[in-house]
Amino acid sequence: MAKTFTCKVITPEGVLLERAAVSVQFPAHDGLVGILADHAAMITLVGQGGLMLLDDQDRVVFTQVTGGFAEVRQNVLTVLADQATAPVERSAEARARLLEEARQELAQGRGKKPPAEAPAPPVSESA
Secondary structure (H helix, E strand, O other): OOOOEEEEEEEOOEEEEEEEEOEEEEEEOOEEEEEEOOOOOEEEEEOEEEEEEEOOOOOEEEEEEEEEEEEEEOOEEEEEEEEEOOOEEEOHHHHHHHHHHHHHHHHHHOOOOOOOOOOOOOOOOOO
């Protein structure tokens, strides 16, 4: 079993998410940050984008965060976000089903011709 740590996402309205995680990825001010158990202590500014949590049951939880800061300390990741959306959870089966549906849509679209492009305007040769 994979080692876990606690992830908390807190907004001014209250605790949005608190659960055990195997890994968490979130946007920092200067790029994406990935956190695993036993991560070194750190503090960083939170950017804008998707936070993805993977738990030990292979479920993924997504939320969008904007601003604030994050701290990792003693196997606890605390994200204090200025704003965050309601979390959406997807099981491994649901993710596989969505992936298969997307693959089928792409396969069906392969036989279609791209839309015709408008002809390029004539180039004038003025001296």
